[in-house]
Amino acid sequence: MCVVCGCSQNNRLAGPDLARPGAAVSGSASSEGPQIDPRSGDLHYGAGAAKVSVPGMSQARAIRLEQDILGANQRIAEQNRAHFAAHGVLALNLVSSPGSGKTTLLCATIDALRQRHPALPVAVIEGDQQTSFDAERIRATGAPAIQINTGKGCHLDAPMVAAAFAQLHSHAQPQAHGHEHPHEHGHAHGHAHHHDHAHGGPSLLFIENVGNLVCPAMWDLGERAKVAILSVTEGEDKPLKYPDMFAAAQLMILNKIDLLPHVAFNVERCIELARRVNPTIEIIQLSASTGQGMADWLHWIEHALGHEHDHGHAHAPAAPSAAEQALRERVAALEAELAQLRAGAVA
Amino acid sequence: MHEASLAGGVLQLVDDTAQREAFSRVLQLRLEVGQLAGVEVQALRFALDCIAPGTRLEGAQIEIVESPGLGWCLGCKQSVTITQRGQPCPLCASHLIQLTGGMELRVLDLQVSDD
Secondary structure: OOOOOOOOOOOHHHOOHHHOOOOOOOOOHHHHOOEEOOOOOOEEOOOOOOOOOOOOOOOOEEEEEEEEOOHHHHHHHHHHHHHHHHOOEEEEEEEEOOOOOHHHHHHHHHHHHHHHOOOOOEEEEEEEOOOOHHHHHHHOOOOOEEEEEOOOOOOOOHHHHHHHHHHHHHHOOOOOOOOOOOOOOOOOOOOOOOOOOOOOOOEEEEEEOOOOOOHHHHOOOOOOEEEEEEEOOOOOOHHHHOHHHHHHOOEEEEEOHHHHHHOOOOHHHHHHHHHHHOOOOEEEEOOOOOOOOHHHHHHHHHHHHOOOOOOOOOOOOOOOOHHHHHHHHHHHHHHHHHHHHHHHHHO | OHHHHHHHHHHHHHHHHHHHHOOOEEEEEEEEEEOOOOOOHHHHHHHHHHHOOOOOOOOOEEEEEEEOOEEEEOOOOEEEEOOOOOOOOOOOOOOOEEEEEOOOEEEEEEEEEOO
């Protein structure tokens, strides 16, 4: 089954591929199999060279498609994004492996936000394979929560979030939302309600994805940002072991730092590895259970919400990083090249 | 596991196209999967084999074109080939690489039959 996240065994020799005459199109037959490290015996999938395919000899019709396989999800994610924007909702997609402390962090965050911003509506969409335990923990804080059980699925997708968001509206309108929808919210997309009504202000939607550091990286839910949570009990090399997730995340939260004295976890190395796969990733260290570092996280949320709040210091625009500076130069160079080519084409 | 969802996405695209183009089965399907797309090609093949029976994909020959991972190295200011995320530039060992290719995940084309 999942040779990627390792949630099930997959014996390559038992797979149907080798029995298929069409499996090896050209190039080496092993290009889809794992590369085996001669020293350690480690298996590296996906290391083969890019293959060239051979067109079929059939006289049947050919149809050129060139469409993204995730296109259907992407379209609904964009609808979600527009919907969230129209409702003033900041949606954050929280991703991590199981047991990193996502739900504990969420409960602590909701409690702290209630102190700092009593009028700010906060709602949660909880993704798990089964049970409503997490949604119940969130509801115990007083915040509305909708549980999505994915069954055998290992990630949330955009249609699930669209449906859950509609449920939140019809079942648990966050307090102080400032308006009533005059119609049933059980709609699918293609709805016709107006988005230009006045809102009481921004609100916050946390989407707690299924605990899995692999699959959720690929599914856009319409969120503003993915927030990857890594706890110090897990191992500092996870950003490099699961690079797609840390590359997709805008923020990495290093959780359970109160346990650092008891575990062998090198924070600096963890941060260095995260920046290898994502040079612009932001990093916050905190402990949801002791509250240490929570202020940084709340601050981050406030900035994402666009809150004008008094927190005792002015934010000078951050100096661009070396990476950003180099990228800007590259963009400028490419733009100049393009302008030259255009001028040449006109002349 | 997510390869099963992706296989479902491929089948959906095929079915949508069949509605438009009126064909009964697919003889050959070509997919493009970038090396940095986060997809295990072997698992995707397995998932496609599993869902094909009883659909328009039954018996189809499936080709998967793996496009190479490419990035713009900010260290040596040139385009380099990257086989996995987090890998340093093969030329200057910098980790400041902006990926520019290899994230593709597309159905390229199909050969179809009406019989």
